[in-house]
Amino acid sequence: MKIAVLIKQTFDTEAKIVVKEGKVDPSGVNVIINPYDEFAIEEALRIKEKVGGEVVVFSAGSDKVTESLRKALAMGADRAVRVELDGVAVDEGVVAEALAKAVGEGNFDLVLTGWLAIDDRSAQVGVRVAEILNLSQINMVTQLELADGKLTGSREIEGGMEVVEVPLPALITAQRGLNEPRYPSMKGIMQAKKKELKVVNASDLNISAQPKVEVKDVFLPKAKEAGKIYKDDMADAVSALVKALREEAKVI
Amino acid sequence: MAKVWVILEAQDQKIKKVSYEMIGLAKQLGDVEAVLLGSGVSSLAQEAGEYGVSKVFVADCAELKDYTTAKYTRVLADLIQKKKPEIVLVANTSQGRDFAPRVAQRIGAGQISDVMDYQEGQFIRPVYSGKAFFKVSPCACPAIVTVRPNVFPAAEKCGGSCLVEEVAASFSADDLKAIVKEVVKQVSSRPELTEANIIVSGGRGMKGPENFAILEEMADVLGAAVGASRAAVDSGWRHHSFQVGQTGKTVSPSLYIACGISGAIQHLAGMGSSKVIVAINKDPEANIFKVADYGIVGDLFEVVPMLTAEFKKLLS
Ligand SMILES: Cc1cc2nc3c(=O)[nH]c(=O)nc-3n(C[C@H](O)[C@H](O)[C@H](O)COP(=O)(O)OP(=O)(O)OC[C@H]3O[C@@H](n4cnc5c(N)ncnc54)[C@H](O)[C@@H]3O)c2cc1C
Ligand SMILES: Cc1cc2nc3c(=O)[nH]c(=O)nc-3n(C[C@H](O)[C@H](O)[C@H](O)COP(=O)(O)OP(=O)(O)OC[C@H]3O[C@@H](n4cnc5c(N)ncnc54)[C@H](O)[C@@H]3O)c2cc1C
Numbered sequence: 001m002k003i004a005v006l007i008k009q010t011f012d013t014e015a016k017i018v019v020k021e022g023k024v025d026p027s028g029v030n031v032i033i034n035p036y037d038e039f040a041i042e043e044a045l046r047i048k049e050k051v052g053g054e055v056v057v058f059s060a061g062s063d064k065v066t067e068s069l070r071k072a073l074a075m076g077a078d079r080a081v082r083v084e085l086d087g088v089a090v091d092e093g094v095v096a097e098a099l100a101k102a103v104g105e106g107n108f109d110l111v112l113t114g115w116l117a118i119d120d121r122s123a124q125v126g127v128r129v130a131e132i133l134n135l136s137q138i139n140m141v142t143q144l145e146l147a148d149g150k151l152t153g154s155r156e157i158e159g160g161m162e163v164v165e166v167p168l169p170a171l172i173t174a175q176r177g178l179n180e181p182r183y184p185s186m187k188g189i190m191q192a193k194k195k196e197l198k199v200v201n202a203s204d205l206n207i208s209a210q211p212k213v214e215v216k217d218v219f220l221p222k223a224k225e226a227g228k229i230y231k232d233d234m235a236d237a238v239s240a241l242v243k244a245l246r247e248e249a250k251v252i
Numbered sequence: 253m254a255k256v257w258v259i260l261e262a263q264d265q266k267i268k269k270v271s272y273e274m275i276g277l278a279k280q281l282g283d284v285e286a287v288l289l290g291s292g293v294s295s296l297a298q299e300a301g302e303y304g305v306s307k308v309f310v311a312d313c314a315e316l317k318d319y320t321t322a323k324y325t326r327v328l329a330d331l332i333q334k335k336k337p338e339i340v341l342v343a344n345t346s347q348g349r350d351f352a353p354r355v356a357q358r359i360g361a362g363q364i365s366d367v368m369d370y371q372e373g374q375f376i377r378p379v380y381s382g383k384a385f386f387k388v389s390p391c392a393c394p395a396i397v398t399v400r401p402n403v404f405p406a407a408e409k410c411g412g413s414c415l416v417e418e419v420a421a422s423f424s425a426d427d428l429k430a431i432v433k434e435v436v437k438q439v440s441s442r443p444e445l446t447e448a449n450i451i452v453s454g455g456r457g458m459k460g461p462e463n464f465a466i467l468e469e470m471a472d473v474l475g476a477a478v479g480a481s482r483a484a485v486d487s488g489w490r491h492h493s494f495q496v497g498q499t500g501k502t503v504s505p506s507l508y509i510a511c512g513i514s515g516a517i518q519h520l521a522g523m524g525s526s527k528v529i530v531a532i533n534k535d536p537e538a539n540i541f542k543v544a545d546y547g548i549v550g551d552l553f554e555v556v557p558m559l560t561a562e563f564k565k566l567l568s
Pocket of ligand 2: 013035455458482483484495496497500501511513519535552553
C-alpha cells in the first residue's frame with residue numbers, strides 16, 4: 001500500500017491571537033501538527049504496519065513546516081515532501097491543487113487528511129484534493145477498515161452514524177475517535193533525521209487555479225461583559241438564575 | 253438582483269430547520285431559488301414556496317435515496333453549471349460539508365465555510381477556534397457558502413407558492429462506486445447536539461458516568477441535548493459524538509449550561525458562540541465564569557437537581 005498523508009502546521013490550541021496590520025500575527029506562537037492530521041498519520045502507520053508499504057507525508061508551507069514534517073517522520077512515516085508556496089496567491093482551491101499535483105505523481109492507493117485545519121477552519125482541502133485526483137472519499141471518519149481492496153469507514157452524521165464502503169484508490173479525512181496518535185520514540189526521532197525530505201516548488205507544478213475568495217479583514221471578538229454570578233445561598237441563587245433566564249435573557 | 257440558491261436539506265421527509273435559516277439569509281442576498289435532492293421528496297418542494305422561494309429544482313429518484321458524495325456532487329455540479337446561480341448556500345452539516353467542497357472544486361468555484369454572519373456584503377466566519385473572525389467575500393461567480401446551523405433567524409412563512417422544476421439525474425459508473433452499508437440512528441428522544449436550542453453539558457466535575465442522569469433529567473425538562481467536555485469523553489463517561497469543543501462538535505444553541513466544566517480554551521472553541529452561557533462550578537476562579545452570562549458558584553450535585561425542579565415548576 002502506498003499511502004500519502006497531508007499535514008498542515010497550525011498554531012498551538014492555546015495560542016493567543018494577535019492581529020497586526022489586518023493579519024493574524026504568527027510571531028512567537030508555538031506550532032503543532034493540526035490535531036486531525038495526527039489521526040491521519042497514525043492511521044496510515046497502522047495500515048502500513050498491517051499490510052506493508054510506504055507512508056509519505058506532504059505539507060504545503062514555508063521552511064517552518066519542516067519541523068512538523070520531521071515529527072511525522074519520527075512517528076514512523078518513510079519520506080516527506082514540502083510544497084513551497086512562496087509567491088503564490090492562495091485560497092483553499094489553490095492549496096488543494098498544489099498538494100494534489102505533488103501527490104498525484106506518486107500513484108498512491110490511499111490519501112489521508114484531517115477533516116479540518118483548526119486555524120483557517122475551511123474543511124475544504126482534503127475533499128478538493130479527492131476531486132482533483134478523482135478519488136472516492138469518506139469524510140470525517142471515526143473508524144476505518146481495509147479488506148479486499150475496499151475501505152469501510154464509519155462517519156458521524158446528525159443523530160447517528162453512517163457506514164460507507166469505497167474501492168481504492170480513495171481519500172479519507174480523519175475525525176477524532178479514529179485512533180490515539182502515538183508519540184515519536186527516541187529511536188524514531190534519531191531515524192527521522194536521516195529520512196528523505198524533498199522540497200517541491202509550487203512554481204514547478206503548473207498550478208492553474210486562481211484565488212476565488214478574498215479575506216477582507218480579520219477581527220477579534222468583542223470582550224464579553226462580566227456575567228451575573230450567584231453564590232452563597234443556593235436556593236436564592238437558583239431562583240434568581242431561572243428568573244433571569246426567563247425575564248432577562250428570554251431563553252426559556 | 254443576484255440569483256441565490258439554497259440547497260435544501262431534508263431528513264425523514266421533513267425539511268430541516270437549517271434550510272429555513274438559509275432561506276432567511278438568502279433573502280438578504282437576492283432572488284431565492286432552491287434545490288432539493290432525494291427520493292420521494294417532490295411533495296416537500298411546495299413547502300419552500302411558502303417561505304418566499306420562487307422556484308425549486310427537484311431531483312427525485314431512487315438513486316438519491318441514500319446520500320453519497322459522488323451522486324450529490326454529480327447532480328448539483330451539473331445543475332449549477334447549467335443554471336448559473338451566483339451564490340449557492342449549503343448547510344454546514346455532515347452532509348453539506350461533505351459535498352460542498354467537492355462541488356466547488358468540480359465547477360471551479362470558491363467556497364466560504366461555516367458562515368455565522370453577513371454584514372455589508374461580506375460573510376463572517378470564525379477562525380482559530382472562534383478566537384478571531386475573517387470577513388470574506390467571493391471574487392468569482394458562482395461562490396459556495398456553507399452556513400452554520402442555529403445562527404441565522406429562520407425565514408418566516410409568508411404564504412405564496414413556487415414553481416417546481418423537475419431535474420433529471422443521470423450517473424456514471426464512477427458516481428455509483430461508493431455504497432452506504434448501514435445507517436445507524438441513535439434512538440434518542442433528545443434533539444441532536446448541533447441542532448439543539450438548549451444544551452446541558454457535563455465535564456470532569458460530574459465524577460462518573462452514572463451522574464449524567466441528573467443532567468439528562470434537566471435536559472428532558474428543557475427539551476435540551478446533553479453534551480460533554482473532552483475530559484468526560486476521555487474518561488469514557490460519554491461517547492465522543494457528544495464532545496463539544498475544538499476537537500468535538502461546534503454548537504451555537506441559544507442556551508448552554510456548563511456543569512463541572514472548567515472552561516478550557518479548547519472547550520470554549522466549541523460553544524463560545526452560544527447566545528447565553530450558564531456556568532455551574534464550585535471553583536469561583538474557573539475560567540468558564542469569564543465567558544458565562546450567568547453562573548452559580550456551588551456544588552453541581554446540589555444545584556442541578558434544584559435547578560431542574562425550578563425549571564419544571566416554570567415549564568409545566
Ligand atoms: C484569500 C486567502 C488568502 C490566504 N492567504 C494565505 C497566505 O498568504 N499564506 C498562508 O499560509 N495561508 C493563506 N491563506 C490560508 C490558506 O488558504 C489555507 O490555509 C488553505 O487554503 C487551507 O485551508 P484550511 O487551512 O482551512 O484547511 P482545511 O481545508 O480546513 O484543511 C483540511 C485538511 O487539508 C489538509 N491541509 C490543509 N492545508 C494544508 C497544507 N498547507 N499542507 C498540507 N495539508 C494541508 C490537512 O490534512 C487538513 O487537515 C489564505 C486563505 C485565503 C482564503
Ligand atoms: C489539542 C487539544 C484539543 C482539545 N479539544 C477539546 C475539546 O474538543 N473539548 C474539550 O472539552 N476539551 C478539549 N481539550 C481538553 C481541554 O484542554 C481540557 O482538558 C478539558 O476541556 C477539561 O475538561 P473539564 O472542564 O471537564 O475538566 P477540568 O478542567 O478538570 O474541570 C472540571 C471542573 O469541574 C469543577 N467541579 C468539580 N467538581 C465539582 C462539583 N461537585 N460541582 C461543581 N463543579 C465541580 C472543577 O472546579 C473544575 O472547574 C483539548 C485539548 C487539546 C490539547
